[in-house]
Structures are given as structure tokens and as C-alpha cells.
Amino acid sequence: MATQKTPTPRRKAPVEDAADPAIRVLRRFRLVFNAVKTHFRAVETKAGVSGAQLWALSIVRERPGIGVGDLARAMDIHQSTASNLLRGLLDAGLVVAERAGTDRRAVQLRSTPKGARALAKAPGPFTGVLPEVLGRLDKRTLARLERDLDLLIAELDGDTRGARIPLGSDGR
Template sequence: MEHESYPEELADTLVRIQRLIRRRLRGGLALPRLRGAEVELLRLVESRPGIGISDAARALHLAGNSVSTLVNQLVKGGYLVRETDPADRRAARLLLTGSAEKRLADWQRRRAELVSRHVSRLDEADREALRAALPALRKLAVTLHEEHEETEKP
């Protein structure tokens, strides 16, 4: 029988790991700090260049006006370009700027180095347990995403 607090412990541990990674990456950063939602939006645009604001809002599970606010901040900061969609003149397509691409690449490199350094401090059994848990964690992310998609449908 599963321990009753297992789901809570799992959620707390995942949140704590994410928070610690963000804090460690912020240290020593000369540039103004980007908020988590801003980084998520930039990473989404990186993976789907030309995405529109409403599609980005759906993908990030945020309100359209929240994404519009993020877009305005990132355009002003020089990280996003908003182009008119030729297929629909009322819609905008989002693209990364060169400085955003450079900043994301630096962030991804620093994050990979940080996680790698700390994982390497674990013993082999723990490293293997983390490696083995990745497929299950990915499936958990998919089911959480799918459930959210179902609750969002009219």
C-alpha cells in the first residue's frame, strides 16, 4: 500500500528542486532577471517559432491577457519580436531575437552544468534511480497536461 503522503512528498520535492535550480542560476547573473513565466514563454517560442499569443497561452496554461503582458515586457526588453501574421492580419506571430537566443543557450548550458555537477555527487545507485525515473516523470507530466487540456475544453 502506498504511503498516504507520497503524492505530496513527490510534488514538494519536484517544486523544491525547480526552485533551487532557479535560485542557483540567478546567482551571479549580471543581466536583469527573467521571471519563470518569461523564460517559459521564450522557451516555447524557441521550440515553436511564429507561435501566436492565443496558442502560447493555451500551451502555457495562462490567460491570453497574461501572455500579452509577458509579450509586451519581452518585446520591450529586446527578447521577442511580434510580427503580423500574413494569414490573419489581426494576429501576431512571436519570434526570438538574437539576444534571446543567446540568453536561452547560456541559461540551458548553465542549468545542464549545475544539474550535472550535483547529480555526479550522488552515488551510482541514486544516479541510476534518477535515470530510471525519467520516463515515469515524463508520463506524469503528460497526464497532468492532458487533464488540464480536458478541463479547459468548453
């Protein structure tokens, strides 16, 4: 009796090689950004919220009663960015904010049934495809990527404040 083999996932062929290494790397960046954009478009189409809002909503659902500061830390974003993401979720009725407990200034967030339905419709991963894939890479690969990207960012004279604005948000 023959046993059935489970097909092994095939990797897509590498991008057509150009003679110039800078062009080849640029093409790979385009592939990464296009994959991220495609995921965020699918999220918005299916769930009706941005990718960053979906991530925030998923955290609120997982941690009922979370505050804005803790949400910002969980997403590694600035608290004002978390507040801006939440504003849309609150306006859409996907999240509610309550002032409860001893400190009436602190807001506790909870997802609503409408929020749960939006999450059920949305394609995963809720954190986005790039964080998901980066989380699967081994430590040596991540360390090498970090060093190499640090060199690129230094050449770009990149503004480090942008590192705390999640992909899939408008950064307001």
C-alpha cells in the first residue's frame, strides 16, 4: 500500500536577477512592501478597518479592560498614536471605553459584538504579515537584518520617530 506524501511548500522563484545589486535589493523591498499593502487592502475590504486598527482591536478583545497606555506598549507605538487608532474604533462602535475602578481618569477598553464580528471577517494575522513573518525568523537572521537595516537607515538619515508608527495606519 502506497503512502501519500504531504507536498512540501514550494518557495517562489527569486526575483529576476538584474546586473546591478542595488536594483535586485530594491526589487526585494518592493516585494515586501507590496505583500504588506496587499494584506492591508484585504483587511480593509473584509473588516472595514485599517490593519493597525485591526491589530489594536484584537489586543483589546484579548485583554478586556486594557488601558490606552498598555495598548500602546503592546503595539510598540506612541500613546497618541494608540489614541488616534482607538478614535476610529470607538466611532465605529467596535470598541467601548469605560471609566471604572478607583482611578476614574483611566479608561478601560472592551471590544463590542460588532468588533468581534469585524475580527471574525478579517484575514489574519491580526498583527500584520510582516511582524508575523519576522517572528518566525531565527535570531541570527534577525540580528543580521537589523544590522543591515541600521546601515541603510543611517544612509537615509532616517527619522527614528517613524519607527513607532505602525504600518497600515496613516500615522496621525
